[in-house]
Every structure is written in C-alpha cells, then in structure tokens.
Amino acid sequence: MTDNFTMPFAGGILDHVETQRSAEELQAFVAKPQARCICFHKGSPALRREGGLKRIHPSELIGRNLIDPGPIFLGLEGDAPIFAASIQNPTDVTIEELFQNLRSAARMLSPQDMALAGRAKSLLDWHFNHRFCSKCGQVSQPKEGGLKRQCPSCETEHFPRVNPVVIMLILSGDKVLLGRGAGWPEGAMSALAGFISPGESMEEAVARETFEEVGIRVKNPRYIFSQPWPWPSQLMMGVICDAESEDVTINKNELEDARWFTREEVQAVYDKSGEAFARLPRFTIAHHLLRHWLET
Ligand SMILES: [Zn+2]
The missing domain is CATH 3.90.79 (Nucleoside Triphosphate Pyrophosphohydrolase)
Known part of the structure; x- marks a missing residue:
C-alpha cells in the first residue's frame, strides 16, 4: 500500500465546525x-x-x-x-x-x-x-445545519447513524475466497461482507457472517483498513482472516456463488492478463483489500 493512498470516500478536507452552528x-x-x-x-x-x-x-x-x-x-x-x-x-x-x-x-x-x-x-x-421522531411519531426538524434532528413535541434529539459492516478476505494458504450475490453483473466476485449485530465484536461478526454464508470457520482476523460507504451510510471494516477448511457450503439465501481463487488468478485479473472474475471498481474497499493482499 503506497504512503499517499487515500481510501475512496475517505480523506475529506472539510472542517465540520460543529461548534459554530447557531x-x-x-x-x-x-x-x-x-x-x-x-x-x-x-x-x-x-x-x-x-x-x-x-x-x-x-x-x-x-x-x-x-x-x-x-x-x-x-x-x-x-x-x-x-x-x-x-x-x-x-x-x-x-x-x-x-x-x-x-x-x-x-x-x-x-x-x-x-x-x-x-x-x-x-x-x-x-x-x-x-423525518419523523422514532419516539413519538411527530415530524422532526433539522438542527444546527443538519448535524442532527430534534422532535418539537418530545424534544428527543436524533443523530445521523453510521452502520458498521465487516468485509473480509478469507485465506487458505495462497488462495482467497470470493463470492457473488444474485443479480450481480456477469463475472463479478467480491469479498464476503455483513452487518455487525448488536452485542457483537468486529471479530465475532467476521466469524459468524463467514460461517453463515459459506459454512467455513475462520481464525486469526486481522483488521486492515476501513471505508465510509454512502449506500446509505456504512463504515466498511476490512479484515483478513484464515479459513480452517476449504469446504464451501453456499447459503443460497445469501450468495449465488463462492469460490477459491489462487494468488496467480487474482494477480492476473489486476494485471488485466486474466479473467477469472471481473475486476472490482477502484472505489470499493474490496478492490483495495485484494490489492493489499497481493502486495503482502
Ligand atoms: Zn418525539
């Protein structure tokens, strides 16, 4: 990863001036x-x-x-x-x-x-x-230039939410597991991902989501980097972990396909000399996770 790398959608230079919003x-x-x-x-x-x-x-x-x-x-x-x-x-x-x-x-x-x-x-x-107060149902109003909303009836304040998501590269030796959801563009494969549940650590979410989606137990999760993702407001937390087996059992409610790819196959996709799967858009954290793996 180069020193001047900026994760897409991160690196904003705005001063939010949260104390000057009268x-x-x-x-x-x-x-x-x-x-x-x-x-x-x-x-x-x-x-x-x-x-x-x-x-x-x-x-x-x-x-x-x-x-x-x-x-x-x-x-x-x-x-x-x-x-x-x-x-x-x-x-x-x-x-x-x-x-x-x-x-x-x-x-x-x-x-x-x-x-x-x-x-x-x-x-x-x-x-x-x-737009409506989640406590009493009244129409709420934006405050402080959009930093929050407040209900004029019960006065409850509501703040913008960021939803944490884990996105993980699952490794087995020199292979990585990628999956695809139903309706994705032809050839598209990406890292598995899922929302963190209340009461769950990032590491526990990685293990649960992986087992739910492909039936594989994982260990040794390593946090790599994160990305704000505006559809609608996620924090994608990129993790690499190790699989305890390569036996994939696809949960068809979650995934259409999931397969292991060798480092050579992934490298060829990035070099544009191979087409094992469609290259991920550069603005996705999955693209950068795979690139990070290739460089380490
Ligand atoms: Zn209210």
Whole structure:
C-alpha cells in the first residue's frame, strides 16, 4: 500500500465546525460570497460537464423545490462554507445540472470530491429517511445545519447513524475466497461482507457472517483498513482472516456463488492478463483489500 493512498470516500478536507452552528452563524456562512452548495437529485450528484462536482452559490437555491431537510451545512473547505441540498425536480432549474449516479460518477471525481459527495449523500439520505421522531411519531426538524434532528413535541434529539459492516478476505494458504450475490453483473466476485449485530465484536461478526454464508470457520482476523460507504451510510471494516477448511457450503439465501481463487488468478485479473472474475471498481474497499493482499 503506497504512503499517499487515500481510501475512496475517505480523506475529506472539510472542517465540520460543529461548534459554530447557531442560526446567526449559519446565516453568515450562507451569505459569504465564496459559499458553495452541491446539489443532488434522487441520490445522484450534479456534475460539471467538464468533470467534478457542480458548485453553486446557496442563493441560487432560492425558489427551488428542495427536499427535506433543505440545505445542510457540510463544513468549511478552507474559508468556503460548503452546503448540500436535494432538489425535487431538476427540470425546474436554470443551471446546467448533470445529475449522475454516484457509482458511475465516482470514476470521474477527485478524491476530495468523492469524500464530499459521500458525506453529503449519507447525510441527505439520513435526513430524508428520518423525518419523523422514532419516539413519538411527530415530524422532526433539522438542527444546527443538519448535524442532527430534534422532535418539537418530545424534544428527543436524533443523530445521523453510521452502520458498521465487516468485509473480509478469507485465506487458505495462497488462495482467497470470493463470492457473488444474485443479480450481480456477469463475472463479478467480491469479498464476503455483513452487518455487525448488536452485542457483537468486529471479530465475532467476521466469524459468524463467514460461517453463515459459506459454512467455513475462520481464525486469526486481522483488521486492515476501513471505508465510509454512502449506500446509505456504512463504515466498511476490512479484515483478513484464515479459513480452517476449504469446504464451501453456499447459503443460497445469501450468495449465488463462492469460490477459491489462487494468488496467480487474482494477480492476473489486476494485471488485466486474466479473467477469472471481473475486476472490482477502484472505489470499493474490496478492490483495495485484494490489492493489499497481493502486495503482502
Ligand atoms: Zn418525539
């Protein structure tokens, strides 16, 4: 792994300025000439035709039909306040937005823009999906520029959630186990993954998910690195572990296929000299876990 490697969707440079979010302070940020807003429609960011996220001044949002929560304040990029908003109907606007699915756009965004878009998407999705107080059912309101929501009835505060997920390379000697879910693109194989359950450590989740999906007991889990994943808001924790056997019993409720691949087969996929499986997108942690394994 090179020293200057940045995990896709991580490495953002925003100062979240969580202590400067009074109504007066937010108004001052909005009014700054260098303030900018990135726009989304149905989870897709607006891009510039020449590439990169499109940034407009927040005043250009006036009169537009915005989806709850309206503009949220992501933080400061240098001295530029950065906001994000979800536009209901992109045909009613005058700027030249080009909304593109973030999975496709990821290939065309700088690491900084990817981190910005990922943070914005996760927060906008969370607000839209948590408009009602989970305690009493009243409509809740965004507070502090989108840092949280609060119920006006019972006053309960609700904070954005990040869901922990383990994603693991299971090794047996010089082989790695990869699987695929139903409906995946042809040839696609990836690391097994699953949500951590309440009351479970990361290591226990690795062992349980692996046994549930392929019937293999694992040992010696090693944490490698993690990735924020904005579909909708996961923290992917990359782990490498060792299998106690190579006998795969596929749980068809979880996986369509799972197979062992040799280091040579994986290396050939990365060198584009082999096609044992389809190469994973560079913006996925699974791509980087496999690359890490090949380099160690
Ligand atoms: Zn409430």
